[in-house]
Amino acid sequence: MNKTDNQHSTMTCIVCPMGCHLDIEHTTKEGNYQVTGNQCPRGEQYAIEEITHPTRMLTTTVKLNHGNVTRLPVKTAQPVPKALLYQCMQQLNQLEVEAPVKQGQVLIKNLLNTGVDVIATRSA
Template sequence: MNHRHDRQPQPQAIDEDVATHVYLCTGCPLGCRLEVDAVDDEVVEVRGFNCRKGDRYGRQEHLDPRRPLSTTIWIEGAAIRRVPVRTAEPVPRDQLVAVVEALRGLRIAAPVKRGEVVVADVLGTGIDVIVTRELPAVGQRDHLTTGQDPPASEA
């Protein structure tokens, strides 16, 4: 059985102008099946929700679906080879793959700090890509925490 959630817009003619689109609300375990009536880009009515979250979600999902995006990029000189990054805000859903591809070739060097911007305004979205963890340069770890110089072999 191939299960697919019926959430891709599936216009059904009600009258000439209004089309109904179906989305699955992710606000709580109930998973309401939302029916959004819209005329072009204007939402006329949202049905099928059991709370206000569903109403809001249905409108947002129809007009401008966005998702938080995380990925990793290469980092040189740290104890691990990838540093995790995320978009500072959710990005348009249809740009998820494009943003990850834009970051693929990027290489940065340790040390980095949490919140540091690695790419500003990625793909013209107006959204920055930020580092989500601190990574000291290899050999700096002991230095930072104990106040002692790193051993020469690691430096």
């Protein structure tokens, strides 16, 4: 997000390669938003979600014991709330996984009560 005041925000859409410059106007007290500058409907949805409930996919590595490598790449199965990224990383930094592991295997179910699982992104 580039600019924010009480009623107006601007950002660049990252949903597709177009990179539309979005203007988001908070139009009413009920929480309605008017988005302009988007070339497709996905841009409007992205802007509203980014203003009201920003989320991010989390990718990292965790310690792997008894494997042919020492670190295992992992990711969240769905995006997690942006506000919880630091706490998610703290929990993942504590995780040690025993080999063998299969790609797609759930390593943590319901990370920080978000309803999102952490999965292995390769076999090891």
